[in-house]
Amino acid sequence: MGKRLTRLIEIRQNDVECYQQLSEFLPEKIFDVHAHIWRLSDYQKSMNPDSRFVSWPSRVASENPVEHLIETYKVLLPDKSVIPLMFPNIPSGNNLDNINDYAEICSKKTGYPSLIFSSPYWSAEDLERRVQKGGFLGAKSYMSMLPENIPANSIRIFDYFPRHQLEIHDKHGWIVMLHIPKDGRLKDPENLKDLLEIDERYQNIQLIVAHVGRAYCDEDAGNAFEILKKTKRIMFDISANTNENIFFRLIDCVAPDRILFGSDMPITRMRMKRITKNAVYVNLVPAGLYGDVSGDKHMQEVKGKDAEKLTFFLYEEIFAFKRACERHSLGKNEIKKIFCDNAERIIKKARNKQKERYD
Numbered sequence: 001m002g003k004r005l006t007r008l009i010e011i012r013q014n015d016v017e018c019y020q021q022l023s024e025f026l027p028e029k030i031f032d033v034h035a036h037i038w039r040l041s042d043y044q045k046s047m048n049p050d051s052r053f054v055s056w057p058s059r060v061a062s063e064n065p066v067e068h069l070i071e072t073y074k075v076l077l078p079d080k081s082v083i084p085l086m087f088p089n090i091p092s093g094n095n096l097d098n099i100n101d102y103a104e105i106c107s108k109k110t111g112y113p114s115l116i117f118s119s120p121y122w123s124a125e126d127l128e129r130r131v132q133k134g135g136f137l138g139a140k141s142y143m144s145m146l147p148e149n150i151p152a153n154s155i156r157i158f159d160y161f162p163r164h165q166l167e168i169h170d171k172h173g174w175i176v177m178l179h180i181p182k183d184g185r186l187k188d189p190e191n192l193k194d195l196l197e198i199d200e201r202y203q204n205i206q207l208i209v210a211h212v213g214r215a216y217c218d219e220d221a222g223n224a225f226e227i228l229k230k231t232k233r234i235m236f237d238i239s240a241n242t243n244e245n246i247f248f249r250l251i252d253c254v255a256p257d258r259i260l261f262g263s264d265m266p267i268t269r270m271r272m273k274r275i276t277k278n279a280v281y282v283n284l285v286p287a288g289l290y291g292d293v294s295g296d297k298h299m300q301e302v303k304g305k306d307a308e309k310l311t312f313f314l315y316e317e318i319f320a321f322k323r324a325c326e327r328h329s330l331g332k333n334e335i336k337k338i339f340c341d342n343a344e345r346i347i348k349k350a351r352n353k354q355k356e357r358y359d
């Protein structure tokens with residue numbers, strides 16, 4: 001097993017040195033609220049990717065079985081004990097039941113909590129039954145669950161997390177992992193309107209806005225953080241985001257109680273550095289490592305010394321967050337909340353509600 005995984009993630013001296021600077025900052029126990037698991041065998045090779053959404057993540061890993069996830073933590077966060085909140089990758093074809101079955105099996109085997117990947121076409125009863133039967137603690141979904149003839153920019157949050165389903169999540173205090181839609185990202189007025197509505201109407205739901213609302217560039221936030229100051233409950237994970245300014249503004253907006261560490265594994269196994277160019281994020285990657293990226297506006301190759309300096313996406317995320325915490329003078333306790341305690345709290349709440357039914 002060790003041999004195969006050395007090939008899965010190659011560690012260089014530069015990576016070791018980077019991690020030395022992060023290890024001190026991180027608590028001993030880490031909760032990763034955003035980790036994808038799936039087996040390649042549940043996906044058909046012939047499926048065409050949904051052209052409405054980015055495709056570069058598929059270049060990093062063709063699968064991420066739970067064994068890979070566990071090994072990734074051991075290699076990248078070697079002195080920490082890491083617990084994931086796991087869920088499937090985006091479904092393709094007719095594999096929704098298969099990928100959810102796999103998440104259920106992995107959760108039972110490892111004891112790690114997991115979320116179902118929900119379809120917006122399920123009735124309230126259907127969602128409730130499936131979540132409870134599989135022992136899930138809530139749901140994740142995605143815009144690609146909607147028919148391909150619907151333009152990406154017309155999609156609203158309630159289209160893939162319909163209100164009748166949010167009511168079920170709310171009733172049980174379940175966790176909803178939300179990847180928000182639209183090119184406008186966090187600052188989009190319709191997204192902000194819908195987030196405010198969820199925050200106010202569903203007071204028991206544990207909603208996590210993934211990747212800080214996909215605000216990867218400074219320009220993606222607009223006045224969102226001023227508006228989101230009105231919210232009381234919704235939470236944000238920092239997964240796959242490396243923008244220090246956005247993190248700084250987030251901490252100012254919602255305080256550490258509503259911020260959660262997430263990795264978005266396996267994508268953050270990627271070797272890269274993210275820059276922004278004309279308000280678009282660009283991942284700088286070592287030439288050749290991720291195939292032909294010439295057609296992708298989010299990817300750019302670098303060579304020689306510049307390439308040698310590139311470390312893992314995960315480390316870039318934590319470095320940026322660390323700098324934002326330092327600018328806010330956050331203490332160890334607050335950092336521990338973000339990297340562990342907040343996640344433990346929401347999982348406990350979702351679990352207790354599950355248990356109440358049987359007590």
Ligand SMILES: [Zn+2]
Pocket residue numbers: 034036210264
């Ligand atoms: Zn994700």
